Amino acid sequence: MTRGPATPLPPPRERRRLRETAALTQAQLGTRVGVAPGTVRAWESGRTTPRGRKREAYAKLLATLAGEDPAGRATRAPEEEPDSGPVREAEPETTPETHAQPQPQPGPEAKPRPERAPEPQPQPDPQPQPVALTPAQAFDALYEFGAPALVRQTFLLTGRREQARESVERAFQAAWEHWPEVARDRDPVGWVRATAYExxxxxxxxxxxxHRHPEPPPADPGDRTLLNTLLRLPPRHRRTLVLYDGVGLDLPETAAExxxxxxAAANRLLHAREAVADRLPALADPQVLHRRLAELASNERLRTTLPPTVRTVGERRNRFWTRAAIAFTVALIGTTTLTLRTAPTHYEPPVSPGKAVRGVPPRVVQGALSDEELELRRKLRDQMQDGPERLSPSLE
Structure with missing residues (x-):
């Protein structure tokens, strides 16, 4: 049984714009669709994608908001004009001189000229066919393209070189684990960047x-002052400043990420700029701040690991945790089975502890028989113990 194609959805940025244009909050939109506000936030940031009935309800609501949006109606393509019928080719105009001009007749001695062979037309170069990359090759190309810049950006957030490198590697390992989803994402570098920042x-x-051992600060005093200023900002303000003034994202994309x-993203950006300008007045201009952030990130020699190593380490870690989960599950099942086999099936009251009994005479060993006892025993042995003779009367 095959499933039908999923209902198409606009990009995450367009979803957010339609909601804000309609003056709806994430909670109000989530109430209409039947989900929590956090789910709407994840849909608008591109982290997750709705499925099933939620996707259909969300797509229908967005289509309704797009129909009510005046900007959306203004950007519609104009309707094509109806065709006026087939176009006739232009016929060459004839003049009287053309009709009056006599056509030369070939004479008897005229010989036909040999026809020239048509010159070969140059063939256009065939268009190169796109080469299909394997998932590993596509991942390696994405890593080589985005890893160096992401390490420099993450260094501005943490101020630690090894932590920045490890964060980017962990983000790429998560991308390799969810590669089908990342490969279809409209901005795979943004997906990895958000994971690395978190x-x-x-x-x-x-x-x-x-984290207990500090790393050596930058050698340049200006870079050291700027980095200390960034690290004094709250994490949310610092991340907003790096995304907007460092990476160059616009305000809606920064808010979505x-x-x-x-x-809220605009307020964070303004507060972060004010805090930087209070300590470094020369960086009050956003253009100068953007240039100084790029210089600070470029001056540090930050290394990256090779793509195959990142993939191998991620796969090894996934195998380890998978085997650990399987072993823990097997141990839990074994412990539960042993408990069920050895546990009592009914209640057994505890045995009370023993107590010493007093007043009972001790047992005495039987001694030698007396003469009377010996006579009685002899008499009992001589008489018959059973049989009919024992019941018959006799005279003494």
Whole structure:
């Protein structure tokens, strides 16, 4: 049984624009579709994609919002004019001089000229056919293209070289694990960037032993001051500033990647710029700030691992955790089975502890028989113990 094609949806950025144009909050839109506001936020950021009935309801609601959007009606393509029928080729005009001009008649001695062979027309070069890449080759190309820049950007968020490199590698390993989804994404680098930023800014990083040992700061005093200023910003403000002024995303894309509304992202950006300008007045201009962030990230010598190594480490880690989960499940099943086999099937009351009984005389060993006892025993042995003779009367 085959499934029908999924209902098409607009890009995540267009979904967000349609909702904001209709003056709807994520909670209101989620109420209409029947999902939580966090699910709508994930749909608009491109993290997840709706499926099934939720996808149909969401697509229908977006189509309704797009029909009510005046900007959407203005961008519709104009209707094509109806055809006026087949177009006739232009006939060459004839003039009286053309009709009056006599045609030369070939004489008797005229010989036909030999016809020339047609010159070969140059054949156009065949268009090169696109070469289909394997998943590993496509992943390696994506890693070589985006990894160096992502490591530099993550360094601006953390101020630690090894943590930035590890965050990008973990993000690419997650992308390789979900490669079918990442390969179809409209912005795979953005998918990896969001994962790397979340891993780098995770609060659990501070509990790692590596975080206790500070790394050497940049050699240039200006770069050192700018990096310290960035690290003093709250993580959300720092991430918004790096995405907007460092990477160059626009405000809606920055808001979608940080999972915030556009006004909230704008407020974070303004507060971050004010905090940087208070300490470094020369960076009050956004263009100068963008250039200094690029220089700070480029001055550091940040290395990246080879793509095959990243894929191999990720696959090895997945195999390890899969086997650990299987072993834990088997151990749990074995423990449960042993408990069921050895556990009592009914209640057994506990045995009370023993107590010493007092007042009972001790057992005495039987001694030698007396004369009377010996006579009685002899008499009993001589008499018959059973038989009919025992019941017959006798005279003494």
């Amino acid at each position: 891993y780098a800014l995770s609060p659990w990083q501070r509990f790692r032993p590596r 940080t999972e915030a509304s556009t006004p």
